[in-house]
Amino acid sequence: METKTYKDLESAVWAADLCSGCGACVAVCPADALRFAPGKTTTPVNIGYCKAETDGVPCGACYAACPRVDLASQGKMLGPYREILAARSVLPVEQRQSGGAVTAILASALDEGLIDAVVTVTADPWTMKPSSAVITSSEVLVRHAGSRYSWWVPLLASLKEAAVTQKYRRIAVVGVPCVARATQMIRAGDHDLLRPYAKAIRLVIGLFCTEIFDYANLIEGKLQSERRIDPWEIRRLDVKGKLDVYLQDERHISIPLADLEESVRPGCRVCTDFTAISADISAGAVGSPEGYTTLVVRNDIGSGFVDHAVRRGKLATDGSVDLPAIERLARRKAQRRAE
Secondary structure (H helix, E strand, C coil): CCCCCHHHHHHHHHCCCCCCCCCHHHHHCCCCCEECCCCCCCCCEECCCCHHHHHCCCCCHHHHHCCCCCHHHCCCCCCCCCEEEEEEECCCCCCCCCCCHHHHHHHHHHHHCCCCEEEEEEECCCCCCEEEEEECCHHHHHHCCCCCCCECCCCCHHHHHHHHHCCCCCEEEEECHHHHHHHHHHHHCCCHHHHHHHHHEEEEEEECCCCCECHHHHHHHHHHHHHCCCHHHEEEEEECCEEEEEECCCCEEEEEHHHHHHHECHHHHHCCCCCCCCCCEEEECCCCCCCCEEEEECCHHHHHHHHHHHHCCCEEECCCCCHHHHHHHHHHHHCCCCC
């Protein structure tokens, strides 16, 4: 099989504005030669070295892990699942996005030793500036609860920190559909350089997502400059066909997504996956009653983690799920596939 290099990835994905910014290529590059340069968030850059291009050593890990090299194979709509249910955290989770179910599942798994690390996104509570992080305790996890799926962050870049540097072997990854897709490719791939990561990933939780936004364009531009809303005034953001901005003083502002086009990552415009069909569990607020999270449990792994959280008294399931509401948003996103 012909070895693919970062040059092939650059041609097929980066130059075509398909990059999701998930950070998978950055994580798996054995030479640490790929990175997102400060102020250049559209695609990664190469530092001037490549095992394959420079030394003729077979590699291709970056290409093998990319979720955007084969868009035609990606599924649509809800994807495969075993059950869809509404759930809420029994734990007190002050900053929870909806029902806090994802935090409850992960906190229970950390306490029980089912996982030893969570690769996720955190944010500075004052500036709301996001970053990827490796969290290893349920107390820290609860403190950082609250979905940041709206932000572009090269999340999987922290997978190398968790699996290679810190050598955790029971890792949970929480991220948007492109992140779930990349982890699926890492887990299912037969590339030698991906196997250490595949063995270390135990659980993938995918977050419902219509698109993600660039922090500077949205917070510093649309909200702070245009609407005079400072980031510390924001309680939470939610995206359900529009951007809902909930403020600390209980005000609520809605912004049509059409008004935020310049803040959306270009690579999001080719994504058709709303419900993160490649995850073990998918989660989002759409379709569940107020105070609950919709959980799409896709396989035995997902069922096992949900069942453990329920048995430990960390998670409660109740209420019906409005499946047509989820399908409407999934269909809307599926229809925007680039021709």
